[in-house]
Amino acid sequence: MKKALLLAAALAVTTSASAAGKLEIFSWWSGDEGPALEALIKLYKQKYPAVTVDNATVSGGAGTNAKAVLKTRMLGGTPPDSFQAHAGQELIGTWVVAGRMEDLSSLFKSEGWDKVFPKDLVKLISQGGKPWSVPVNVHRSNVMWYNPAKLKAWGVTAPKTWPEFLKTCSTLKAKGVAAPLVVGENWTQQHLWESVMIGTLGSANWENLWAGKLKFTDPKVVGAFTTFGKVMDCANKDASGLSWQQASDRIIDGTSAFNVMGDWAAGYFTTTKKLAPNTGFGWAPAPGTTKTFVMLADSFGLPKGAKDRAEAINWLKVLGSKAGQDAFNPLKGSIAARTDSDLSKYNTYSKSAAADWKSNKIVGSMVHGAVAPESFTSAFGAIIDQFVASKNSAAAAAAAQQLAVRAGISK
C-alpha cells in the first residue's frame, strides 16, 4: 500500500513537470566541456523558465559511449528530445537515411540561418537540399602545431607544402631528430591522412571524393597515399601507444618538430600546459591547405517522435542564436559556426581561426564525421593500420574504394 502511494506520488510529480514543459538534452559533453553546455542550458532557462531541463550526458571521448546509448534509445522508440551528433554525414549517414530525423528547413528560414552560416557549411549539413542539424561550434582539423623556439634552434620554418615538408623532415633527421613528425593512436593517423589528402589533392578533389565523383583508385589518390606513406616515414614508431595529448607533449619537449591535430590542441596548450600562443606554441595550416578550412562541428538534431517537440525546437533556436554560440564557444575552446560572432570573447588562436572561417574555402573532415558516415570512418581505421605496416598504396586505395562502395559513397 505504501509503495503504491509512493508510486502514485512519483507519477503525479512527473506529470506535473511535463505540464510545465520538459526537455531532455542528450550529449557527450562532460568533464572539460561540461561548463560550456551548462552555459547554454542557463541561457535556455532564462528564456523558458517553466521548462525542466534534463541534462542526459553520457561521458566518453568523441561520444563513443553516448552513440551506443543513443542507438539503444532510438531503436527502442524513446528518442531524446534533441541529441548531439557530429555535423554532416555522421548524422545523415546514420539517422537521416534511416528516416528518423526531421528536416529543419523551416527553422533555418525563420531564424535566418541560411545567411549567417557559411554556404559551404550549410551544404555539409544538408542532404537532398534540406539541413538536418544545427551546428553549435566549429573546430578546425588541418592545423600543424610546432614549438617556435625549437624550430628556430633547428633553423627550419613551418613547411607550406607536403613536398617541402618531406625536405624539412630530412633536414631535421640529419640534425638528429629521430621523428620530425609525431603521431598518436589510430584516429590521429587518420586525422593526418586527411590533411595529407587535402593538401595533395586540393579541396575540390576532396569534395569530389566524397561525392563519389573521384574514385579512391584514381592515380591522383593513389599518389596521395604514397605521399602519406612518405610522411609517415618521418613519424615516431611508437604511435599507437600515444593519446593526442601525449603526442602534443612531444612538440613542447622538443622530441618532435610537428604535429597535425585539431584546434582543441590550442586549448590543451594554453589551459593545461600554461603556454602562451605564438611563443610557447605556434601553428600554421597543415602543408598544402592554406586557404582551406577543414571543419568539424558538433550539432544538435530533432529526432522524429521527440516527446517534447516544441521545447526541443526552442532549444535548437537558442543553439543557433548569436547569444547561444557566444556563450558556448569561448568556454569550449572552439569558434562559433555563425560568421557574426563577437570576437572579443575569444583567445588569440580562436581569433585567427575565426578570421579564416570567414574567408577560407570550407570542406568537411572525414575522421570527425563531416563527410563520411560512421560505417566508413570506423572501418577505415583498419585500412590505415594496414597501410602503415605495408606501405602498399594501391592496395590501400583499392580497399578504401570497396569501403566507399559499401558505405554508399561511391558506386
Add this chain to the structure above:
Amino acid sequence: MKGLSKDRLWSIAVLTPSIILIAVFVYGFIARSVYVSMTDWGNDPAQALALNPIIRFTGFANYQDLFTGFLQGRFRQELVSTIFFTLFFILGCLGLGLGLALILDRNPRGEGLWRTIFLFPMSLSFIVTGTIWRWMLQPQGGLNQAPTLFGAPPSTFAWLSSTDAIWKFDWNKLPLLTASVVGLVLVVMAVRAARSGDRTRTLVAGACAALLFLWALLIGPNIKMLPAPELHGFNFALIGIIIAAVWQMSGYTMALYLAGLRGIPEELREAAKVDGANDIGMYQHVIFPLLAPITLSAMIVLGHISLKIFDLVYAMAGPDNINTSVPALNMYLTSFRQNQFALGAAIGTILLILVAFVIVPYLSSQFRTEEGHA
C-alpha cells in the same frame, strides 16, 4: 499417477520459469543471432536503423566475406591473434600458477599473506588491470625504465604499439595448414589405438589421416582464398596484453593447484617415500598425474576467458589498434559503431563456435563421469 508426487509437481513448478527464461533469453537469442548473421541487415546504411528495415536472407555470405573478403583482413588477423593469445595465456597461467602453488605447498613463512597477494589480482576487473598495465607499458615509462635502476639505459621495447610480427604465414595456405594439423592429430590417434590394440580405430583414423594428407598435397595448394598473399602472425604488441592477462589470472590457477596439492593424501607421499622416491620422482610419478584433472578444468576456464576477451584489450591498446585487436572487439565495433548488424552477428557466431569447441567436450566428459558415478 505415481510419477506426479507432490514433490515432483513442486520441482516442475519451480523449474519451469527458469527453463522458459533460459530457452528464450539464451537459446532463443543465440538462434536469433545466428539467423541475423545470415541476413544482410546493416550492409545498406539506409536500412540499418530504419523503423522497418528490409532484411534479406543471404545465407553464408557474411561468413564468406569474413574469411575471404578483401576488407576483412582485420578479422583474420584477429583470429590468428586469438589463437596465439589463448596458447600463451593458458601456458603462462598454468606454469606460473603451478610454480607458485608448489612453493606455497612447502609451507613458507607467512603463507596466508602470500596466498592473498597472489590471488588479489583476480579480484580486479580486466578494465582496472588493463589501465594499470597500460601505464606500466608506456613507451617511456614503467617497465621500460626498469633497467635504469641497475644503471643500464632504458629499454625501448614498444610493448603495446609494436607493429612487428613473427611466425607469419599466408592466409591462402590456411586450408593446407589446417589439414596438416588435423592429419597429424589423426596419425597420433591411430598410433595410440594401434598400441592399445584397437584395430578398427587404427584403420579409421589412419585412413582419415591419409585422405587429409592427400587432399592437402593435391588439392589444398590450388585453393586461392584471396587475390593476393596476406600475411598474419604473432604480433609483438600482444606480449604486453598476455603479460597483463597472466598477471590477473595466474592467482586463480595457483589456488586451484594448491587445493589439488592439499587434497593429495599424506599417505600417498609417505608411501612413495618408503618406496624410495626422491623429490623429483615423487612429483613426476605421484603428484603431477593426480593434478591432471585440475589442469584440464583450469584450461577450460582460461580458454573460454581468452576467446571472449574484450575489456582488457580495449583498456590497454584501445579499440582501433588492429595489431592487438581480438574478434570480440571487432564484433562490438562492427555492430555498434558501423551498424553492420549481420556482419557483427556472424563474428559473434564464430566466437560462439570457438568457445563451444572448448566447452562442449569438457561438458560431455563431465556428464559421462557423473553418469558413471550414479
